[in-house]
Amino acid sequence: MIERAYGSAQVPEREDFAEEITHGWFNVAYRIRLRDGQQAVLKIAPPADVAVLTRERDMMRNELAAMSLVRAHTKVPIPRVDYADISRELVDADYFFMEYVDAVNFGIATSQGRLPDEVVVAGGRQLGALNRELNSIVGPHFGPLAGPGSATWRAAFSRMIEDTLLDGARANVDIGWSYDEIRAVLAENAHVLDEVTEPRFVELDLWTKNSMIRDSRIVAILDHERALYGDPLMEAGFTGIDLPAFGDPTDFMRGYGIGELSASERVRRRLYSLYLAVIMIVETKYRGHQDATTYEFGRAQLDLLMPQFGCDSVTR
Numbered sequence: 001m002i003e004r005a006y007g008s009a010q011v012p013e014r015e016d017f018a019e020e021i022t023h024g025w026f027n028v029a030y031r032i033r034l035r036d037g038q039q040a041v042l043k044i045a046p047p048a049d050v051a052v053l054t055r056e057r058d059m060m061r062n063e064l065a066a067m068s069l070v071r072a073h074t075k076v077p078i079p080r081v082d083y084a085d086i087s088r089e090l091v092d093a094d095y096f097f098m099e100y101v102d103a104v105n106f107g108i109a110t111s112q113g114r115l116p117d118e119v120v121v122a123g124g125r126q127l128g129a130l131n132r133e134l135n136s137i138v139g140p141h142f143g144p145l146a147g148p149g150s151a152t153w154r155a156a157f158s159r160m161i162e163d164t165l166l167d168g169a170r171a172n173v174d175i176g177w178s179y180d181e182i183r184a185v186l187a188e189n190a191h192v193l194d195e196v197t198e199p200r201f202v203e204l205d206l207w208t209k210n211s212m213i214r215d216s217r218i219v220a221i222l223d224h225e226r227a228l229y230g231d232p233l234m235e236a237g238f239t240g241i242d243l244p245a246f247g248d249p250t251d252f253m254r255g256y257g258i259g260e261l262s263a264s265e266r267v268r269r270r271l272y273s274l275y276l277a278v279i280m281i282v283e284t285k286y287r288g289h290q291d292a293t294t295y296e297f298g299r300a301q302l303d304l305l306m307p308q309f310g311c312d313s314v315t316r
Contacts, residue, residue, distance in 0.1 A: 001042070001090055002032065005083035005097045010034040018042075023105070023209060026225070027060065031100060039100035040082060045093045051171075053279070053286055054163040055226075058146075060094040061086060063225035065145045069201060070224065073137045076130050077220050101220040107209030119216045121251050126218045127211060128255025131235055134221075137201035139229030153196040153231055161186055161275055168282040175281045176299045177306060182278060185309045189271060192264045199229035207236050233265060234272040241266075242273040242308075243301050270308060277302040 003011050012035050021029040021041070030042045045060040046052060052059075064086075070078055084096035106123050109115050115123070141149025142156035150156035165179045175182075204226040212220040237252035241261070253259070261269060280298030289295065 001085070001095065002034070002097075004085060004090070006034060006040075010036060010038075023108070026056065032097070039102075040097050041079070041100050042095060042097050044091070044095040047092045048088070049092070051286055053167045053283060055160065058094075059225040060096070062145055062227065063223070064096065066201075066203075066224035066227035069137055069145070069227075070134065070221075074133045076133050077218070078224070079220055079222070101212045101222075103212035103214035103219050105209060106211045106213040106218065107207060109213065110208060115213075119213075122216060123208070123211075123213055123218060124251030125255030127206065127208065128237060128252040128257070130218060130221060131203060131206050131237055131252070132232075132256045134203050134206075135200045135232040135235070139199040139201060142196075142199045142229050144228055149199075149229065152194065153199070154190050154193040156228075156230060157193055157271070157275075158186060158190060161278070164275070164278050164282055167286070168278070171282070171285040173282050173285045175278060176302060177311070181306070181311060182274070185274065185306070185311065186271065189267055189309070192267045193231075193271070195264060195268070196231040200232050202228050202230045202232060202234050203236075204228060204234065205236055231268065231272075233261075233269050238269055239273055239276065242270050242305065243277075245297070245301065270305065274302070274305050274309075277305055 012033060017033045018030045021031055027043045027045055029044075032040045032042050034040060043060070064081065064084055067078055067081060070076055079101055080099040082097045082099065084094075086094045088094065104114075106115075106127075110120050110123075139145070139149075141147060141151070142153045143149040143159070150159065161182065165182060168175060169179060203221070203224065205223055206221060210221065210223045211218050212222065236246075237256070238249055239246040240249035277298055281295060281302065284295040284298070
């Protein structure tokens with residue numbers, strides 16, 4: 001794989017040339033040291049025979065498409081892609097090599113208390129501004145970048161929720177509520193989705209842990225595989241509006257340039273948090289988590305949201 005990407009002269013001689021980067025939950029990633037000492041990052045998708053969520057099929061190809069769009073239409077800093085192979089000739093999975101960014105993971109450093117408060121605040125605002133720039137890209141349809149797309153955001157988002165519920169049913173996942181209750185909440189509130197009439201590039205996974213910081217500046221945004229065309233209000237940075245466990249979104253929102261949401265925007269945002277909560281629960285079965293902590297966290301978030309839609313957890 002390294003020979004294809006960088007040539008035979010860069011194939012390492014030592015056996016300790018690869019170190020796994022363990023922060024991600026989907027693709028596997030390695031920091032690679034080439035023969036001349038340069039570093040790179042190798043990302044490998046799950047093998048073709050591994051069961052994944054519907055939205056995760058061909059997700060690495062989606063990431064490559066997203067990175068191409070970001071490079072072409074924005075100045076948002078992302079790693080350079082050195083080589084991509086989706087032929088599945090060498091390994092039964094897509095993979096690509098990208099630039100190694102010599103910086104600190106913003107989210108991890110923040111959670112460990114390694115950054116001054118003023119740097120954390122400034123970093124949050126930078127993320128908001130960068131996310132707004134990403135959202136400036138206008139797409140040809142709603143839904144997956146490569147299509148098939150939908151003419152309306154209501155249709156695209158409804159499909160996304162239904163796909164996740166079907167994934168859950170397929171794996172017999174208990175989400176704590178009946179799947180039809182989730183469908184009923186969407187049906188009752190789907191009209192607010194019609195306010196979104198222009199498909200915008202949505203990064204979707206821009207958490208602090210998917211960014212790198214150096215000298216108090218965000219120097220790279222990572223992990224673009226979940227990007228789609230939809231409603232910018234769906235971005236991860238807004239999640240704390242509905243779910244306090246995801247942190248105070250104030251700095252992100254100030255950097256983004258958005259204040260209080262309207263009543264209908266709040267409903268849209270709550271629907272997106274509902275979608276996220278269902279995903280968090282369902283994906284634990286597909287990831288094979290042995291520890292119930294992540295599952296229980298997702299259940300707690302869903303239990304927090306459903307009463308906000310008028311669903312009574314007491315009578316369940």
